[in-house]
Amino acid sequence: MAEPAQQKVFAPWEDPSEKPIIRFEGVTKRFGDFTAVDKLDLKIYRGEFFALLGPSGCGKTTLMRMLAGFETPTEGHIILDGQDVAPIPPNKRPVNMMFQSYALFPHLTVWENIAFGLKREGMEKDKIEARVSEMLRLTRLEQFAKRKPHQISGGQRQRVALARSLAKAPKLLLLDEPLGALDKKLRQETQFELMDIQEKTGTTFVIVTHDQEEAMTVASRVAVMDHGKLVQVATPAGIYETPNSVYVADFIGDVNIIEGAATPNGDQVEIAWAEGLAPIVAKSSEPIAPGAKVHFAIRPEKIYVSREPDMERANRVQGKVIDIAYLGNISTYRVRLANGQMISASMTNARRLSRRDFTWEDEVWLNWTDTAGLVLTR
Amino acid sequence: MNLRRLFLIAVPYAWLGLFFLVPFLIVFKIALSDSALSIPPYTPTLDLSGGWTSIKEFFQGLDFENFVFLTEDSLYWKSYLGSLKIASISTVLTLAVGYPIAYAMAQSADEWRPTLMMLVILPFWTSFLIRVYSWVGIISNEGLLNQLLLGMGVIDTPLQIMNTPTAVYIGIVYTYLPFMILPIYSALEKMDGSLIEAGVDLGCSKLQAFWLVTLPLSRPGMIAGCFLVFIPALGEFVIPSLLGGSKTLMIGKVLWEEFFSNRDWPVASAVAVVLLLILVIPIVLFQKNQEKAEEAGR
Numbered sequence: 001m002a003e004p005a006q007q008k009v010f011a012p013w014e015d016p017s018e019k020p021i022i023r024f025e026g027v028t029k030r031f032g033d034f035t036a037v038d039k040l041d042l043k044i045y046r047g048e049f050f051a052l053l054g055p056s057g058c059g060k061t062t063l064m065r066m067l068a069g070f071e072t073p074t075e076g077h078i079i080l081d082g083q084d085v086a087p088i089p090p091n092k093r094p095v096n097m098m099f100q101s102y103a104l105f106p107h108l109t110v111w112e113n114i115a116f117g118l119k120r121e122g123m124e125k126d127k128i129e130a131r132v133s134e135m136l137r138l139t140r141l142e143q144f145a146k147r148k149p150h151q152i153s154g155g156q157r158q159r160v161a162l163a164r165s166l167a168k169a170p171k172l173l174l175l176d177e178p179l180g181a182l183d184k185k186l187r188q189e190t191q192f193e194l195m196d197i198q199e200k201t202g203t204t205f206v207i208v209t210h211d212q213e214e215a216m217t218v219a220s221r222v223a224v225m226d227h228g229k230l231v232q233v234a235t236p237a238g239i240y241e242t243p244n245s246v247y248v249a250d251f252i253g254d255v256n257i258i259e260g261a262a263t264p265n266g267d268q269v270e271i272a273w274a275e276g277l278a279p280i281v282a283k284s285s286e287p288i289a290p291g292a293k294v295h296f297a298i299r300p301e302k303i304y305v306s307r308e309p310d311m312e313r314a315n316r317v318q319g320k321v322i323d324i325a326y327l328g329n330i331s332t333y334r335v336r337l338a339n340g341q342m343i344s345a346s347m348t349n350a351r352r353l354s355r356r357d358f359t360w361e362d363e364v365w366l367n368w369t370d371t372a373g374l375v376l377t378r
Numbered sequence: 379m380n381l382r383r384l385f386l387i388a389v390p391y392a393w394l395g396l397f398f399l400v401p402f403l404i405v406f407k408i409a410l411s412d413s414a415l416s417i418p419p420y421t422p423t424l425d426l427s428g429g430w431t432s433i434k435e436f437f438q439g440l441d442f443e444n445f446v447f448l449t450e451d452s453l454y455w456k457s458y459l460g461s462l463k464i465a466s467i468s469t470v471l472t473l474a475v476g477y478p479i480a481y482a483m484a485q486s487a488d489e490w491r492p493t494l495m496m497l498v499i500l501p502f503w504t505s506f507l508i509r510v511y512s513w514v515g516i517i518s519n520e521g522l523l524n525q526l527l528l529g530m531g532v533i534d535t536p537l538q539i540m541n542t543p544t545a546v547y548i549g550i551v552y553t554y555l556p557f558m559i560l561p562i563y564s565a566l567e568k569m570d571g572s573l574i575e576a577g578v579d580l581g582c583s584k585l586q587a588f589w590l591v592t593l594p595l596s597r598p599g600m601i602a603g604c605f606l607v608f609i610p611a612l613g614e615f616v617i618p619s620l621l622g623g624s625k626t627l628m629i630g631k632v633l634w635e636e637f638f639s640n641r642d643w644p645v646a647s648a649v650a651v652v653l654l655l656i657l658v659i660p661i662v663l664f665q666k667n668q669e670k671a672e673e674a675g676r
């Protein structure tokens with residue numbers, strides 16, 4: 001009778017029988033002749049914490065406003081729970097939005113702000129009371145119920161906005177840069193709070209952000225956007241470990257990019273990248289045409305720095321330490337190679353500072369295995 | 379440092395004292411005097427050369443007779459009431475006309491706003507008297523409006539608008555409309571557009587969002603506009619005398635007649651003092667509203 005002690009991983013996007021709660025089908029949005037969102041296809045699943053990540057102006061807010069109903073797609077369809085949302089006006093959609101500016105009603109108290117949507121539904125008075133109390137408890141705002149928005153702090157306002165948009169128990173909650181106005185420390189705390197609330201309520205969250213760390217922290221999956229297009233949609237680990245393009249690799253975290261010409265060799269690729277230096281050897285999952293121009297991307301922490309070349313690793317290059325950034329737990333070395341290229345490599349600081357191995361101007365070897373980096377063709 | 383602050387505080391008080399308190403005291407003193415056939419046309423006048431006894435005589439000559447008189451003749455309280463009624467109704471009418479205009483201005487594209495603002499202020503470039511007078515040419519029995527309607531065959535006999543309260547309402551609404559539009563516009567204009575979207579997002583129709591969000595948020599502007607219309611309209615003299623005819627009772631007109639036709643300065647002054655006392659209430663309320671709006675705006 002024992003249940004199999006199997007931890008089920010939340011990954012509905014890998015299950016072909018799972019129905020997405022939202023489907024974008026060839027959605028395009030133009031403002032005049034400017035294309036803000038370009039032929040976009042996307043599936044988001046129930047219970048996901050989905051992050052839209054991209055630089056300012058890439059169309060994240062526009063995408064979200066189409067979901068909320070404030071913009072209509074120029075082309076394509078948005079399917080919510082199996083239903084095309086095009087004919088549904090924003091006030092009838094089972095979707096709520098937390099605005100970038102919070103958009104709290106300044107003439108209403110915190111309590112009234114949270115109750116606003118419930119009253120519009122015509123909910124009974126005692127039910128409203130109960131629901132608002134629940135929301136106040138969830139967002140730890142009980143003492144502030146009677147205050148007006150201008151009488152509370154930025155972080156508290158953010159929580160009121162969240163409570164207000166969650167009060168109607170929407171199928172889908174849209175959060176447009178919800179933490180953008182908070183300072184760094186408060187922001188990190190709030191990220192965990194958001195994850196906690198998302199888990200407790202089971203609501204599907206779609207969050208917009210231009211902060212990659214934030215997206216990586218909170219999201220079940222991240223969509224990286226650029227100029228109205230989705231460049232990659234994957235889990236945070238997937239985005240970090242296997243970016244599909246230089247754009248994504250560069251956008252998420254630190255990365256070294258080395259350009260070169262590829263020569264396939266079995267399941268490996270040799271990349272000629274500098275005159276007189278050994279080619280980089282890397283494994284590639286996709287076939288690469290001989291002579292193709294490729295980018296080799298490698299994260300600083302995947303590079304091992306040593307005094308002597310490490311023969312166990314397939315790639316070894318020599319360089320000189322130009323700069324050391326000491327970050328407490330790790331140190332990042334900026335190393336200049338013989339051809340002038342700068343490479344960042346980070347090592348954990350297992351030893352005390354005074355006994356550190358390398359210092360400025362030291363000649364060092366950078367070593368990495370053939371699986372440490374990625375060969376990118378775009 | 380302290381001296382400088384004292385000076386900064388003293389300047390507005392000195393200004394108020396010189397141009398408000400002193401004139402008020404003079405008017406109040408005249409209101410307590412008796413009418414006389416002399417220059418100036420009242421008695422007593424203060425004669426300091428006579429020393430202490432003449433000052434004593436001067437104060438004995440003052441009394442509240444004129445204020446008592448205001449309560450005895452029904453003309454006065456009827457005029458006060460008439461003014462209150464006309465000022466209230468015109469304020470409501472101005473609000474009804476001004477709000478949609480202010481709203482449309484706030485909704486218009488950014489590049490249009492300065493032009494629209496200009497158009498609202500433009501009438502001030504012509505004399506107020508001329509503008510009110512030109513309404514005579516429009517609404518009189520032989521005026522443009524009646525000729526147009528007669529010509530189109532809508533009416534057979536000219537509409538009697540001139541010399542009725544309607545003409546006064548038209549005049550006041552027309553004249554004070556900018557004072558209503560500007561504060562409402564400024565309240566609407568600084569409103570964050572995403573508030574309406576938030577309202578709609580939470581289930582409001584467009585109309586509900588207007589009623590529940592836009593209207594309450596523009597209330598300080600509306601209240602300010604109403605006071606800015608009501609206060610001057612209450613003492614209005616030019617519009618009722620040019621457009622209202624003899625039947626329209628307004629206290630401003632009575633005041634003018636007491637002063638210039640009857641040359642009864644003491645009664646005229648008493649009328650003015652009472653009018654001022656009536657105005658103090660809305661002015662204080664107006665100040666309260668401004669303070670509240672400022673506090674909420676922070």
Ligand SMILES: Nc1ncnc2c1ncn2[C@@H]1O[C@H](COP(=O)(O)OP(=O)(O)O)[C@@H](O)[C@H]1O
Nearest residue numbers: 031034036054055056057058059060061062063
């Ligand atoms: N109503 C609009 N009219 C014209 N252009 C718009 C409008 N809304 C957004 N845009 C343009 O679309 C692009 C994407 O905007 P947005 O979705 O707000 O970007 P993001 O939220 O990613 O910063 C921007 O270049 C912006 O100028």
Ligand SMILES: [Mg+2]
Nearest residue numbers: 057060061176
């Ligand atoms: Mg945005």
